[in-house]
Amino acid sequence: MNLHAIRAIYLFEMARTWRTLLQSIASPVISTSLYFVVFGSAIGSRMVEIDGISYGAFIIPGLIMLMLLNESISNASFGIYMPRFSGTIYEVLSAPVSYVEIVTGYVGAAASKSIILGLLILATARLFVDFHIAHPVWMVAFLVLTAVTFSLFGFIIGVWADGFEKLQIIPMMIVTPLTFLGGTFYSINMLPPVWQTITLFNPVVYLISGFRWSFYGVADVNVGLSLGMTVLFMVLCVGVIHWIFKTGYRLKN
């Protein structure tokens, strides 16, 4: 194991985060705060409780997930896309590193950054809404698992993309709609029966439901199923990355 290489990639990527601290940390925190102001405080006070939880508190897990997915994908995809775009990828490819080490470095840094962000948003939420976390260990577990899984997904997008617009298209066209329709702002029990069934095909439902369970002990779907779906998606991403490095797809001729 080339630990020096993992450390080098990880620190190099994290340095990018600290250098762009304002857009890395401040902008997601500010935009999430706006959600809390609008949906939590302003509108939330007029909403009925869902499953015995105030609306402001109800949306916290979903909003953290919304940010976590977007940030994980964009950090990881940008992290690997930039060296491909600038050409500095030659160095990584010519270094004595295995693909596991490359992925660990890039995905580890992207996931770390979004976990820090998730925790920051959680702390910010505390300023607006009163809540307590029922299963803190599971909460952290879901946070880490989701950050890693979607950073892996972002890594795939970063390898696949051959332009900046492609880098944006998957998060914008697929992930954001799925998150909004995945129960960030509502419980899927509030939907008509047909839509409840359709919604179950949305993988983000399982993430948000599981994460919300770790907060309040209530879930739309079984928590074991949530965990299983998340792990399944992670295994899928690992499989695709394995294939990428095996065939050299978009990395090596």
Place this chain on the structure above:
Amino acid sequence: MDTVISVRNLNKTYDSGFQALKHLDLDIRKGEIFALLGPNGAGKTTLISIICGIVRPSAGTVLAGGFDIQHQYRAARGKIGLVPQELTTDAFETVWATVTFSRGLFGKPRDPAHIERILKDLSLWDKRNDKIMALSGGMKRRVMIAKALSHEPEILFLDEPTAGVDVELRRDMWQLVEQLRDRGVTIILTTHYIQEAEELADRIGVINHGRLVLVDEKNALMQKLGKRELHVQLAAPLTCIPEALSALPLSLSEDGLEITFTFDARDEQSGIAPLLRQLEDNGIEFRDLRTRESSLEDIFVHLVHESRPDETAPGRESA
């Protein structure tokens, strides 16, 4: 002599169908400076990229430092440093950060003293805290060399190291190459500047259309293929070379005003004096004479011209 890189029957066909390398064999000796010459698209960069692990070979094997570059890539790549042709650097990082990153990437523990030495050697020490995007092209080139040297490689590839750099930097670069050789680093460089190969290289390989056309000691090459020519400017044009002189290696220019006599540079007797006497005997008057020695460039142009793509002869190694 120890072989540090051994290339056997290397083939590369790109997805587009372009065959960049054809059955290439090459041995690089430990501690030498090897210059790889060839026109654009000859396969120089493909060859280097395969050895360094950036491009996959279609067939064949490469050993670097005795390790197979595919199956023992960790050991093989750890010995190699690469300075690619394109100026590809990070933009927002400092010189220090990017060079430190390279060392770690190649699996070496941190060693600020070593990085400091490299940066000082390359006149980058004053710029260590500057962002790379603020540097000039020449400085960026130095940064790329610093990155390649950060993990103390035994083998250094320089792909067109002096393309587009000014004269002063080129001289610095040559000096650095000499220094590295003195420390025992094997250096393989590709270049368009034949003067560079003539100045630096111990051995020269010429590659064209994916084949190694020739590999030889520089001095032997210059001697073997070096020719001298005597150009005789005639007072009056000739339609053809007179019968009496047909035995000599002479050629007549199209306008009939110049005779070129080719002779071997190594011969004691150049044959100039008898030629001039014979010219006089045949009543050919001349106005001017000049001799010319072929440079590596002539040899190169000649070789590249000779090795057409349809030619099927395999690359020969005469060293």
